[in-house]
Amino acid sequence: MTEPTPSRRRFLIQAAVAATAIPLLARLAGQPAMAAAKNLTADNPQAKALGYVENAATTKNAAFKPGSACANCQFFTAATGACAIFPGYTVSPKGWCSAWAKKA
Numbered sequence: 001m002t003e004p005t006p007s008r009r010r011f012l013i014q015a016a017v018a019a020t021a022i023p024l025l026a027r028l029a030g031q032p033a034m035a036a037a038k039n040l041t042a043d044n045p046q047a048k049a050l051g052y053v054e055n056a057a058t059t060k061n062a063a064f065k066p067g068s069a070c071a072n073c074q075f076f077t078a079a080t081g082a083c084a085i086f087p088g089y090t091v092s093p094k095g096w097c098s099a100w101a102k103k104a
């Protein structure tokens, strides 16, 4: 077998890179999580329904347990600020809502 010429080698490398990158880019482009998340505010209808506040210390909700906050909730992802209960939004680590559940 003969060695590939430099232009053939370059073509093969570019084809391999494209074969790897194109499906990955297409997959990333189709993910809603890639869309910029908005900060959740207390006037959001779903936030109102769950009694969300941006500062847990300010809630008057009867379900509030002292020490609970988004930062220690199982639905909170600290790296992104995302909350699984409010897809497409970020929440404050100091926030709280009635869906709070202790992080395992």
Ligand code: SF4
Residues within 6 Å of the ligand: 052, 069, 070, 071, 073, 074, 075, 076, 083, 084, 085, 086, 091, 095, 096, 097, 098, 099, 100, 101
């Ligand atoms: S579910 Fe948890 S992380 Fe999400 S807003 Fe409520 S308390 Fe915060």
